[in-house]
Amino acid sequence: MRITRNWLDHAEGSVLVEFGRTRVLCAASFTAGVPRWLKGRGTGWVTAEYEMLPRSTNTRSDRESRRGKVGGRTHEISRLVGRSLRAVIDTKGLGENTIVLDCDVLQADGGTRTAAITGAWVALADAVADARSRGLIPPSAQPLTGSIAAVSVGLVDGLPVLDLDYPEDSTAQTDMNVVMTGDGRFVEVQGTAEGEPFDRAVLGDLLDLATVGCAELTLLQQAALEATPRERRA
Amino acid sequence: MRITRNWLDHAEGSVLVEFGRTRVLCAASFTAGVPRWLKGRGTGWVTAEYEMLPRSTNTRSDRESRRGKVGGRTHEISRLVGRSLRAVIDTKGLGENTIVLDCDVLQADGGTRTAAITGAWVALADAVADARSRGLIPPSAQPLTGSIAAVSVGLVDGLPVLDLDYPEDSTAQTDMNVVMTGDGRFVEVQGTAEGEPFDRAVLGDLLDLATVGCAELTLLQQAALEATPRERRA
């Protein structure tokens, strides 16, 4: 598990997240203005776009740009990442500005959506700090109200497992993605019975495991933010 | 809460579900053949498409067909409905046939996706029975392994509430959609903190309430299936 900040020169915040073989590049772009439907309210917006490179996976997938439409899974994960990040954003603190988080999967081996959320939060934190340091938001503004991290947990051969890689993921009977705040509360719980429906006890076990996993990732995020002096090259 | 079977003449199964003011028309279409990636395996496929009529809502929305693309929410719900139904389908029992569930929201007042799942299951059951009666699947085939029903629960003013209507839904701090089998196990749990992140205790309360709600709907589904003699007019 590794979080490399400032992997890109141009972006206001950027992180390369590596969870096992999974590698996701998260870039935060701060831009003035908000979408049309938010104009004039004095609040900002945070959104995300997730996409996989065609050969991030074991066999090549067609590009969504060539097919002319964005697939359901891509849409669904993009919405999940954006919604999760907004749970720890006070949009008033952003002013009428937008931060877009681009999460591009360079290599996929399970858990790309949770890696994306975990990395995107660090890129978001850097973009907020960058905006404050450049005077784009007031020094007193605190748009970031907390941290989030995400893990996938699942039931493999009847046992709860953390951070499924692809072979585990595709054989898991139950797959659950959990997004939690740094102080241990839930932002998203998405559990799916891939095979057998699951009962309340299994659900409890998976949530216990997810809680532990998110706490570890929270430490990793904090370490990354402290260790690297922020120094954008662009 | 009302389930009207055989609302359409042509479809192999069809249900008009009414939950409060929410009205969803669920049509099950049985067709020979499976998608290309499944061919030759001897198994069938069940999938779903969800869409809202432009004036199902309080203010008119543009048609997705005119905009030339399906929105993320539509994709996401379509996938949820299909995935949920597949949890109680043994695809081998279908042979190389496909059942598509079209869930069209005629009027929306909260809970459209859970109404769609609950109604679609009844339409699916009718379509399976119809296929058996017409000899399209063997008399001994049991592709339907159980029933599912779905509810939305939420935290409104700090209290758990079942079956949110639209005004409640849009003010809920937490919104959770739960899909359960007729025997009380979980197929999908999707909880989202709209405002404040939630803790484990709240999650437990919501799941308790959902369990009660799904059990009631299961009874309603069974009553509907028993009461109406199946008589397709087409």
Next chain:
Amino acid sequence: MRITRNWLDHAEGSVLVEFGRTRVLCAASFTAGVPRWLKGRGTGWVTAEYEMLPRSTNTRSDRESRRGKVGGRTHEISRLVGRSLRAVIDTKGLGENTIVLDCDVLQADGGTRTAAITGAWVALADAVADARSRGLIPPSAQPLTGSIAAVSVGLVDGLPVLDLDYPEDSTAQTDMNVVMTGDGRFVEVQGTAEGEPFDRAVLGDLLDLATVGCAELTLLQQAALEATPRERRA
């Protein structure tokens, strides 16, 4: 033949039209503003969108939203409905407001376009009355200058037939859709030789029959408007 007003709670006007097995839901949405090319002229706009649910027909059709493009037939009928309604609208009387008529075919058994026109006119009348009662257009404004109704007539086995259902429609040698005003004049005449070209005498017979049919529908529309007290629930 049945016209049910106020089938929807939200729409400014709504009608469920049933012609035999054909069922079309017509919703009129009144919104402030006009398309860009009409701005600043002080006149309003009336337009229509027609679409069929995927399983309204005997075999399921793909959704146009999923195919990413609207088909020629859908375009053609949408244009016909809108053009026909505009024949009895004085757009100056609407002010700079738009009324969109959504005609969604829930079940199809021939004559869906003429049912849509006939029902949409009633929904339009309700939406105009609603706008007047809410002060969105002046009490003195009379944007509705008359009524329209539509029938399909055809030559089946050499004989003129009114209101073709699907089996007749697909075997008709000539198919004609006629839109007429309540006072018996023509708004649209669209005749097509499906098989043998037709001569002037046949054309005359079909127009005679259409005239009778439209007159009947006009009575039905008037009865519907008088019978039901307008009471929108939204």
Next chain:
Amino acid sequence: MRITRNWLDHAEGSVLVEFGRTRVLCAASFTAGVPRWLKGRGTGWVTAEYEMLPRSTNTRSDRESRRGKVGGRTHEISRLVGRSLRAVIDTKGLGENTIVLDCDVLQADGGTRTAAITGAWVALADAVADARSRGLIPPSAQPLTGSIAAVSVGLVDGLPVLDLDYPEDSTAQTDMNVVMTGDGRFVEVQGTAEGEPFDRAVLGDLLDLATVGCAELTLLQQAALEATPRERRA
């Protein structure tokens, strides 16, 4: 009014039609095979595509290819042209072959759709003859069962007028497109009240005028087919 055959070197049939300032290039392409839904029936297919060059009109229009969708008017006219031509085609005589008629409006000054139909029929006749001469259809096959021609007629200042040019067209109270066979029967009658609805007497006057106009065009088509020796250069 002018019909120039063999305007293109490659096409199996091609005609440049000039009606006043209106100029439409009609190309007939004969290809082996039929659309998927017709395969194996031993019958052929005739279809048409109509489109306007961006600067065929007085002010430039955007290309439909750039907008990524075909407009409703384009669809509607393409369907009209194809349907009209099929009225004089015995598809059995074509074998499993397809003829596509491309009607591209190089310059528009009213009446483009009727010019397209009139010219496309000549190109179609040439393509059928070409196929026979090259042995692609049997010498005895008679897929062409007659001729068609089309005119637009309208009511301008209360008087019936033939072949509206653009200024007339846009001020006509009633606009009617009529497609007739060479022996004087109707294939398509499409009348639209642009302003005031019209009565049966006006309809009769317009049909009389259209009948005269189509008869003249039929003579012009025959003259064109006789005068020019068919000599394809490709």
Next chain:
Amino acid sequence: MRITRNWLDHAEGSVLVEFGRTRVLCAASFTAGVPRWLKGRGTGWVTAEYEMLPRSTNTRSDRESRRGKVGGRTHEISRLVGRSLRAVIDTKGLGENTIVLDCDVLQADGGTRTAAITGAWVALADAVADARSRGLIPPSAQPLTGSIAAVSVGLVDGLPVLDLDYPEDSTAQTDMNVVMTGDGRFVEVQGTAEGEPFDRAVLGDLLDLATVGCAELTLLQQAALEATPRERRA
């Protein structure tokens, strides 16, 4: 080789270019305003769109409008034509106006892109003169800073050849498109080894030949501009 000016009545400049069997219709449209990203800078814009009619080629191609996307080749050539023309335009001299050059290939037999450039320049010159004569740009403005012409050259059977027609083009080992100003300088050089890579000497020979060819076309353009009195009929 023939250049016919004023082939269209509506366009501000229009040219039918014929190079052998290749025929391209070039229409220049002058419109007030510039694309959004240029607004407020006081400069104009010149751009081009190239497209082939479906039956301009030996076998019919599908329309890009029907496929819903513009192909790579079409995009590439459109960009080449626009970029080439902008090399001899001083956009300040245009004011905030746009000239679009539509180059539609009516018949293709090799060299369509170079024919398009050569013809489009003449249409552009006419459109600029027209704008000046109508007072849309000041009498003193000189937006046109020179002329351009284009040829294709290639290596066929080891020998340099000018103006490849289609059979030569498809067998050429090397294909080069060269755009030059009237005073003999290069605007674009695009050479591609279709088969064997080429060396510097071959490149030199091809450029020599292109220089001769462009000089001839420049004379032809000048003759066309002098010979025909400009007389727009629209």
Next chain:
Amino acid sequence: MRITRNWLDHAEGSVLVEFGRTRVLCAASFTAGVPRWLKGRGTGWVTAEYEMLPRSTNTRSDRESRRGKVGGRTHEISRLVGRSLRAVIDTKGLGENTIVLDCDVLQADGGTRTAAITGAWVALADAVADARSRGLIPPSAQPLTGSIAAVSVGLVDGLPVLDLDYPEDSTAQTDMNVVMTGDGRFVEVQGTAEGEPFDRAVLGDLLDLATVGCAELTLLQQAALEATPRERRA
């Protein structure tokens, strides 16, 4: 300048190319089968897709997948990369297999297309070797007939400059992309006068410089292929 092989675990060949701040990830995917139009000829196919990540540039660009269409520049460069690689491929040696080169720009600072070509060739070489080692092509097959590399050269302040970075690129009077084989012959020469047209002498200077640059890159490619033992992890 750096070429890192095997940057991805799944791809048959993969290279991260870094030219200054420009970083392009090139992945070669070997798959059985060829596009429909090539089937049954016993020859293979090599093609490429180029795309930029939204925040590879200084300001964020919209994703082409979300806009629903691939832009002209993306198409043009994808075609250039594919065409260049095919110049050193003997498609017969591939059998009926396809290699797709995905070139995704992670960070852009000028010269992305030439970096993509240079890196893609190395990934292609690895994919060919991998196919041979796994027996997908015969041991004797030599589909790779040589090497290619590419540079951009330009005229900045009147002086020829190699490998323009973005600030230079956007101020260059002339911009030329040159693709050469390892033995010093030309595959593509694409020169564009951004400002002033250029003469033959300038063209000569630029080609001299490009020749030197490509030779250096050829050495770098060879070193990369020799240094790293090929060891695919997937």
